[in-house]
Amino acid sequence: MAFRKRNVALKRAPSGETNDNALLDPSSSPPATPATASASNPPTPGVRPSPVDGRPTTSTGTPSLDGILAGHAGLPLGTSLLIGENGTTEYATPLLRFYAAEGVVQGHKVHVVGMDEVWGRMLPGIAEERGSGKKREDAKERMKIAWRYEGLGQFESARGASANRSTAQADGSSAEDAALFCHTFDLAKRLTLPVGTAINYIPIPRTTSSPFAAILQNLQRQLALSLPNTVHRLVIPSLLSPAIYPPHSPQPSSVLQFLHALRALLRQYPTRLTAIITIPLSLYPRSTGLVRWMEILSDGVFELSPFAVSLHENLATSAGATKDEERPQGMFAVHKLPVFHEKGGRGGLEGLGEDLAFTLSRRKFVVAKFSLPPVEGDTEAQEAAVREVSGGSAMPRKEELEF
Incomplete structure (x- = not known):
C-alpha cells in the first residue's frame, strides 16, 4: 500500500533544509496550483x-x-x-x-x-x-x-x-x-x-x-x-x-x-x-x-523572381486557367531554412522540393505550389486541371462512364 495520499504534489524543501518529513507531509504547506504557476510565467x-x-x-x-x-x-x-x-x-x-x-x-x-x-x-x-x-x-x-x-x-x-x-x-x-x-x-x-x-x-x-x-x-x-x-x-x-x-x-x-x-x-x-x-x-x-x-550568415534565405510581362499575360490568358484562380506574379525559391544545423535539428522539409510561386493581390501575399497550365488544345489535360481546382467535382467524361 502507498504510504502517502494520492493526487497530492510533493513539496520541495527550502534551500539548505534536508528534512525528509517536510517533503512527505502535504499539510506543512499548500501545494502549488497550475494557476499559480501560470501566473508567475505568463x-x-x-x-x-x-x-x-x-x-x-x-x-x-x-x-x-x-x-x-x-x-x-x-x-x-x-x-x-x-x-x-x-x-x-x-x-x-x-x-x-x-x-x-x-x-x-x-x-x-x-x-x-x-x-x-x-x-x-x-x-x-x-x-x-x-x-x-x-x-x-x-x-x-x-x-x-x-x-x-x-x-x-x-x-x-x-x-x-x-x-x-x-x-x-x-x-x-x-x-x-x-x-x-x-x-x-x-x-x-x-x-x-x-x-x-x-x-x-x-x-x-x-x-x-x-x-x-x-x-x-x-x-x-x-x-x-x-x-x-x-x-x-x-x-x-x-x-x-x-x-x-x-x-x-x-x-x-x-x-x-x-x-x-x-x-x-x-x-x-x-x-x-x-x-x-x-x-x-x-x-x-x-x-x-x-x-x-551574407546567405551563410543568415538562418533563412529566399529569392523572389518576378515573371516577365509576356509570361504573366500568357498565364492569365491560358486555356487551362480557371476564372477564380489567382495568377502568380513570380517564382518563390527556398535556398535555406532556419533549422539548428549545429544541434542536429532537421525540421519538417516535406514538400519543399516542388516549385513555389508567389501571388500579390491588392489585399494579401500568398506563397503556393506552382505548376504550368496545360497546353492549349490538350483537352484531356485541361479537364484534369479543372477537376483539380474544383476538388474533383467536375463531370466525368463519357469514356469513364462506359463499362
Missing part, C-alpha cells in the same frame, strides 16, 4: 512553441510563409531571414510590412532601419473576416471528442508548403485562440498605430566610415533597456541600396561584420529577437562572393 503574446522541436516561434504576418519555415509554423525566435528580389519590383516590401504589422498588433518592439514614420503609416490593417460570428457558433457546436484530431490535421497542413493559415497548437487549441498568433492583414487598409507605438526608426548615418555601427548600438541599447519578456523584430529593407546607404557600405569588411554581429545578437537573445532583411539582387547577384557570405 505567456508572451504572439509566441508559441514549435510543433517540431518546441522552440519558441512567432508569426511573420504571412500565413503561407509561416507554413514553409521548416515545419515550425512560424519564424523561430533568435533567427533571421534574408529575402532577395530580382528586377526593379517591390514584391518583398509587403512581406516586411506584414512582419512589422504583426509585431505592432502583438505588442512587440519593432525596429525599422533606414525608414521614417511614413513607412510605418503604410502598414496594412487587420482584415475583416466575413461570417466570423457564424464560424464561432459552428465551432462551439462541434463535438468535444474531436478537438484533438482537428488540431493534428491543422498541424500536418502547417508542416508542408501550405497556403492556409497555420492555426493549431500542440495542445489542440481552437482556431479562435490560434488566430491571435497570426492575424490576417489587408493591404488596402491602414493599421491604426496606438499611442506610444513600439516602432523604433533607426536612421542610417552617412558621415561615418561604417553606418552599421550606429545601427548595432541602437539595437543593443533597446534590447538592454526593455523588459526580459519583450520580443523585438528587426526590419531592414533594401540592404545596401544606393538610395539609402552610403557608397562605402557594400565593402565586405563593413556589411559582413554587421551581419556577423547581428547573428551574435540573435544567439545572445534566442527568445527575444528576430530579423527579416531584403536585398536587391539586381545590384548584388547571388553569384558574387559577398552575397554568398
Whole structure:
C-alpha cells in the first residue's frame, strides 16, 4: 500500500533544509496550483512553441510563409531571414510590412532601419473576416471528442508548403485562440498605430566610415533597456541600396561584420529577437562572393523572381486557367531554412522540393505550389486541371462512364 495520499504534489524543501518529513507531509504547506504557476510565467503574446522541436516561434504576418519555415509554423525566435528580389519590383516590401504589422498588433518592439514614420503609416490593417460570428457558433457546436484530431490535421497542413493559415497548437487549441498568433492583414487598409507605438526608426548615418555601427548600438541599447519578456523584430529593407546607404557600405569588411554581429545578437537573445532583411539582387547577384557570405550568415534565405510581362499575360490568358484562380506574379525559391544545423535539428522539409510561386493581390501575399497550365488544345489535360481546382467535382467524361 502507498504510504502517502494520492493526487497530492510533493513539496520541495527550502534551500539548505534536508528534512525528509517536510517533503512527505502535504499539510506543512499548500501545494502549488497550475494557476499559480501560470501566473508567475505568463505567456508572451504572439509566441508559441514549435510543433517540431518546441522552440519558441512567432508569426511573420504571412500565413503561407509561416507554413514553409521548416515545419515550425512560424519564424523561430533568435533567427533571421534574408529575402532577395530580382528586377526593379517591390514584391518583398509587403512581406516586411506584414512582419512589422504583426509585431505592432502583438505588442512587440519593432525596429525599422533606414525608414521614417511614413513607412510605418503604410502598414496594412487587420482584415475583416466575413461570417466570423457564424464560424464561432459552428465551432462551439462541434463535438468535444474531436478537438484533438482537428488540431493534428491543422498541424500536418502547417508542416508542408501550405497556403492556409497555420492555426493549431500542440495542445489542440481552437482556431479562435490560434488566430491571435497570426492575424490576417489587408493591404488596402491602414493599421491604426496606438499611442506610444513600439516602432523604433533607426536612421542610417552617412558621415561615418561604417553606418552599421550606429545601427548595432541602437539595437543593443533597446534590447538592454526593455523588459526580459519583450520580443523585438528587426526590419531592414533594401540592404545596401544606393538610395539609402552610403557608397562605402557594400565593402565586405563593413556589411559582413554587421551581419556577423547581428547573428551574435540573435544567439545572445534566442527568445527575444528576430530579423527579416531584403536585398536587391539586381545590384548584388547571388553569384558574387559577398552575397554568398551574407546567405551563410543568415538562418533563412529566399529569392523572389518576378515573371516577365509576356509570361504573366500568357498565364492569365491560358486555356487551362480557371476564372477564380489567382495568377502568380513570380517564382518563390527556398535556398535555406532556419533549422539548428549545429544541434542536429532537421525540421519538417516535406514538400519543399516542388516549385513555389508567389501571388500579390491588392489585399494579401500568398506563397503556393506552382505548376504550368496545360497546353492549349490538350483537352484531356485541361479537364484534369479543372477537376483539380474544383476538388474533383467536375463531370466525368463519357469514356469513364462506359463499362
